[in-house]
Amino acid sequence: MENIGKGMVLRMASSILIGMTIVYLLITLYYFFTNKSFKDSYFSPVLFYKLFFVLLSLTLGFGLLYYLLSFNEQLLSINDPYGDPVEKTFGNFLYFSGVTILSVGYGDMVPVGPARFFALIEASLGLLLPTAYFIKALSSSKDKEEKE
Structure with missing residues (x-):
């Protein structure tokens, strides 16, 4: 029973980290396309x-x-x-x-x-x-x- 709990926690943590990584990548792309700080x-x-x-x-x-x-x-x-x-x-x-x-x-x-x-x-x-x-x-x- 204990192994099932650990597996579920690992899957949940993995899903959260995957979601955070996708959000990070989207923010990076947004910044790249909208950043106008370089005049040249x-x-x-x-x-x-x-x-x-x-x-x-x-x-x-x-x-x-x-x-x-x-x-x-x-x-x-x-x-x-x-x-x-x-x-x-x-x-x-x-x-x-x-x-x-x-x-x-x-x-x-x-x-x-x-x-x-x-x-x-x-x-x-x-x-x-x-x-x-x-x-x-x-x-x-x-x-x-x-x-x-």
């Missing part, structure tokens, strides 16, 4: 939203591409000594697409066949698009300085 801040919400929706669209598009290509052959393997194929669900391919465009991947799924080429293209876009965003933001800030 050149954050452009329009560019940020554009980048977000382009990356989201590319993630969905590549996820769909991987899913459709998987009808013809195996595209993803589990990264273990056996190399078993990943279950062919849209969710798995969307996950793979997300970790590919936002990073260099976690390594839990390995592309094989034509997915290797598309994963390289997607990872390149995930690296180059944010870079282009920052270059655009910096050039906009230089243009503003020159006009003043």
